[in-house]
Structures are given as structure tokens and as C-alpha cells.
Amino acid sequence: MTTQIAAPSSFSNLPPSALTDKVVVIFGGTSGIGLSAAIQAKAAGANVIVIGNDRTRAQQAAEKYGFEWRTADVTQSEAVYDALKEIPKVDHLVLLAGTFVAAKVLDGDVTYMRRAFEERVWASVHAIRALNERLSKDGSITFISGVLADRPNAQGTAVLAAASAAMEAFARGLALELAPIRVNTLSPGHVETPLLHKVLGDARDSVLPAMAASTPLKRLGTPEEAGAATVFLMANGWMNGTTLHIDGGVSLI
Known part of the structure; x- marks a missing residue:
């Protein structure tokens, strides 16, 4: 099953010139919420400008939707610096890249578990350092965390939950350290993305309905809904140092 993403027909809720002619760089912008x-x-x-770890997918997305594109493995600092080095100025930096790292602490591979932090915290550190003064002072940085930050489970997600919570704390600290650049975090719940389908594999047809039934709204979120929340964090100049939960109320139960 492939999730189809369509551009919305209007943005009447945004200030008319909030993103006009602004340079937006999105790591993880080639699929799912990022796309x-x-x-x-x-x-x-x-x-x-979208940056993904798959060259073919990045190029296809760019050609289809009119983006610029780069490729980078965000766990490799040199690749992050290289992807950003020729961009003169960035108004909004969005860091949504990351895989679903799941392993039990007692028997999981530590190198693998480290990836949760490499893809999120350290990739963000390298991207911000790479851009430095090229980050617009009236712009923003947006991170991603997730419902695990508030509601961890016993299914091998303790390290991923820790990395997700770390992004929220990191954003609050950076909102002060980098001011007046705004820094926020998007915390999505269960969103039906290609990554979720990949994680569930052959079990998705049975698991997805159960996941939907467990939410207050009895459905999963869409990439469009989470993507719109990401755009909101970029465009609203009064959002700063906060975590925006878009989870259909899952964090309440």
C-alpha cells in the first residue's frame, strides 16, 4: 500500500507572506511526513530543498514536486556538512530523518541502539553547526520526537523513547541558546507513513486496524496532517521552545 500525498488547495490560515520566497531545508523530506x-x-x-538518504527517491521527489534535492546519511557528519555546504542561506531547517530503532536494552546491539541518538540529536547538532551563521535569525528549526517520548512501551523502544524525549529538551535549550531563531518539536502519534508500513512488514494488515482502534479518534493520522503541523511551526513566528503534539489524543490515554 502506497500513501498518496497531495498538496492542499489553500493556506488561508497562514499569514500571506509567511513562507513566500523563504528557503526551507527538510532532512527526511523525501517520504512520509517530511515529503x-x-x-x-x-x-x-x-x-x-529536500535531503534524503536514498538518491533515487530524492531525485524523483524533487522532479515531481519542483524541489531542490541532496542526499546524506545523517549518521555521517561529513555527509551532513557536504549536503549543506553550498546553500547560501536557510530560513527554516526541518530535521525529520530517523528510522525506527527497536531493541531490548539487555540483549540488543549497542551500536544499533546508538543510531536512535545519532539520527536525531547528533545529526541535528551537525546540521546546525554546518549552517551556523547561514541560519536566518528570523527563521526556525523544527525537530521531531513522537508519542514514545511521553508513552514508552516494553517492546524494545526504551532507547528510541529516550532519544525522542531528548529532542524535546534539546529544542527548549536551543530556543534560548540560539535566540532569536525559533526552535520547536513536532510530536506525532501513529501516522500512516511508508516507514510505519516498513516497520510492521507483513503484519501491517492486522496491526494497523488495531492501532487505529486504540486511538480516541479511531483512526491513524495522515502525513498531510502532520506535514501541515510542521508548516505551522515554520510559519507561525510566535511558536518557540514548544512541543506540538499531533497524535489524535493518544497521549491522553
């Missing part, structure tokens, strides 16, 4: 955010930012007038 939807890229499409919507482009529709709102931004100049969008």
Missing part, C-alpha cells in the same frame, strides 16, 4: 511538509511549504511559496 508532505515539503509539498505544503512549496505550495505556500517557499523554495524547498
Whole structure:
């Protein structure tokens, strides 16, 4: 099953020039939430650069939607610096890249578990350092965490939950350290993305309905909904140092 992402018809809830001609760089912008955010930012007038770890997918997304594109393995600092080195200025930096790292602490491979932090915390550190003064002072940085930050489980996600919670704390600290650059975190719940389908594998047809039934709204979120929340964090100049939960109320139960 392939999730189809379409650009919304209007952005009447955004200030008319909030993203017009702004440079938006989205790590993880070639699929799922990142791709939807890229499409919507482009529709709102931004100049969008997507960065993914798969060259073919990045090029295809760019050609289809009119983005610029780069490739980088975010766990490799040199690749992050190389992907950003020729961009003169970035108004909004969005860091959504990351895989689903699941392993039990007592018997999981430590090198593998470290990836949860490498893909999130350290990739963000390297991206911010790479851009440095090229980050617009009236722009923003957006991280991603997830419902695990508030609601961990016993299914081998303790390290991933820790990394997710770390991103929220990191954003709050950076909102002060990098001021007046705004720094926020998007915390999505169960969103039906290609990554979720990949994680569930052959079990997805049975697991997805159960996941949907467990939410207050009795459905999963869409990439479009989470992408719109990402655009909101970029476009609203009064959002700073906060975590925006878009989980259909899952964090309440």
C-alpha cells in the first residue's frame, strides 16, 4: 500500500507572506511526513530543498514536486556538512530523518541502539553547526520526537523513547541558546507513513486496524496532517521552545 500525498488547495490560515520566497531545508523530506511538509511549504511559496538518504527517491521527489534535492546519511557528519555546504542561506531547517530503532536494552546491539541518538540529536547538532551563521535569525528549526517520548512501551523502544524525549529538551535549550531563531518539536502519534508500513512488514494488515482502534479518534493520522503541523511551526513566528503534539489524543490515554 502506497500513501498518496497531495498538496492542499489553500493556506488561508497562514499569514500571506509567511513562507513566500523563504528557503526551507527538510532532512527526511523525501517520504512520509517530511515529503508532505515539503509539498505544503512549496505550495505556500517557499523554495524547498529536500535531503534524503536514498538518491533515487530524492531525485524523483524533487522532479515531481519542483524541489531542490541532496542526499546524506545523517549518521555521517561529513555527509551532513557536504549536503549543506553550498546553500547560501536557510530560513527554516526541518530535521525529520530517523528510522525506527527497536531493541531490548539487555540483549540488543549497542551500536544499533546508538543510531536512535545519532539520527536525531547528533545529526541535528551537525546540521546546525554546518549552517551556523547561514541560519536566518528570523527563521526556525523544527525537530521531531513522537508519542514514545511521553508513552514508552516494553517492546524494545526504551532507547528510541529516550532519544525522542531528548529532542524535546534539546529544542527548549536551543530556543534560548540560539535566540532569536525559533526552535520547536513536532510530536506525532501513529501516522500512516511508508516507514510505519516498513516497520510492521507483513503484519501491517492486522496491526494497523488495531492501532487505529486504540486511538480516541479511531483512526491513524495522515502525513498531510502532520506535514501541515510542521508548516505551522515554520510559519507561525510566535511558536518557540514548544512541543506540538499531533497524535489524535493518544497521549491522553
